[in-house]
Amino acid sequence: MRRLSDNVVVLGNGYFNFYLVGKEEAVLLECGTRAGAAVFKQEWEGLEDKPAVKYIVILHSHFDHACGIPILKELFPDAEVLGSAAAQKFLSKEKIVKDLYRNDAILSECYFKNGLLQEKPDTSELDFIGVDRAVAEGDILELEPGLQLKFIDAPGHSVCSIAAYLASDQAMFVSDATGYRSSKDDMTPVFFQGYDLYTSTIEKLMSYPTQIVGVAHGDIPLGNDVEGFYQNTLLAAEEGFDFIKTRLNEGMDEKELAKILFDRYIKGGLAYYPEEMMLGSMHLLIKNVKGK
Numbered sequence: 001m002r003r004l005s006d007n008v009v010v011l012g013n014g015y016f017n018f019y020l021v022g023k024e025e026a027v028l029l030e031c032g033t034r035a036g037a038a039v040f041k042q043e044w045e046g047l048e049d050k051p052a053v054k055y056i057v058i059l060h061s062h063f064d065h066a067c068g069i070p071i072l073k074e075l076f077p078d079a080e081v082l083g084s085a086a087a088q089k090f091l092s093k094e095k096i097v098k099d100l101y102r103n104d105a106i107l108s109e110c111y112f113k114n115g116l117l118q119e120k121p122d123t124s125e126l127d128f129i130g131v132d133r134a135v136a137e138g139d140i141l142e143l144e145p146g147l148q149l150k151f152i153d154a155p156g157h158s159v160c161s162i163a164a165y166l167a168s169d170q171a172m173f174v175s176d177a178t179g180y181r182s183s184k185d186d187m188t189p190v191f192f193q194g195y196d197l198y199t200s201t202i203e204k205l206m207s208y209p210t211q212i213v214g215v216a217h218g219d220i221p222l223g224n225d226v227e228g229f230y231q232n233t234l235l236a237a238e239e240g241f242d243f244i245k246t247r248l249n250e251g252m253d254e255k256e257l258a259k260i261l262f263d264r265y266i267k268g269g270l271a272y273y274p275e276e277m278m279l280g281s282m283h284l285l286i287k288n289v290k291g292k
């Protein structure tokens with residue numbers, strides 16, 4: 001566990017960050033995969049001073065942000081699960097949830113093979129992932145007097161993405177809305193829903209005074225690094241867009257381009273993800289450039 005500010009700590013192995021906000025009563029932001037949640041559970045069980053987790057927030061419904069729920073619900077059975085209305089809808093569908101767990105199983109296997117997990121995580125699946133309450137732009141979660149978490153719609157990465165802002169600590173929990181940072185210098189743009197939505201979300205999020213950017217994966221930008229981080233995310237999106245546009249204008253075959261993008265962007269923690277799914281994601285980038 002690492003303390004980031006008065007009211008914010010982070011747990012997890014860095015590939016999946018889990019944020020706890022609040023000292024006595026807390027909200028858990030991010031749910032990770034089953035593998036990520038297993039790492040969280042181990043760490044959580046070793047902690048002496050623990051807050052009571054009252055809420056769990058699914059910041060978007062991709063498999064690596066929702067599949068940890070069975071493990072987390074076992075740890076915090078009374079916690080209320082919050083997410084966007086779109087996430088609530090997706091996660092209520094058996095076929096979608098089955099697909100999420102299929103990808104989750106591939107990632108767990110890959111973690112295990114590469115020694116990131118000592119034992120395979122619990123493979124229990126759910127037919128649906130229950131979101132108890134839908135939240136949207138402007139909704140406030142009051143943890144204690146003066147400690148308020150404000151939800152912000154954050155589309156562009158996915159239609160179901162939300163962010164959350166803790167004004168008291170100037171912490172912005174962005175999930176994947178600002179890209180995937182596989183190393184300090186490598187940023188993968190992830191405008192899987194749409195390019196304009198993605199960049200305007202980043203611009204909206206960066207307009208809040210921020211000392212902590214609660215990214216879902218990788219190093220957490222803090223203090224003086226925040227501004228540069230946001231600028232880099234925008235730059236990575238712009239460069240990615242131009243790169244794809246240029247190749248398409250040159251007549252490059254989309255399959256070939258997806259493969260080039262895969263080699264360029266699927267690094268670090270993303271290299272453990274299912275290949276077929278990541279190639280599909282690269283096709284989404286191409287589609288969203290073509291559509292403009």
Ligand SMILES: [Fe+2]
Pocket residue numbers: 060062065157176
């Ligand atoms: Fe995502």
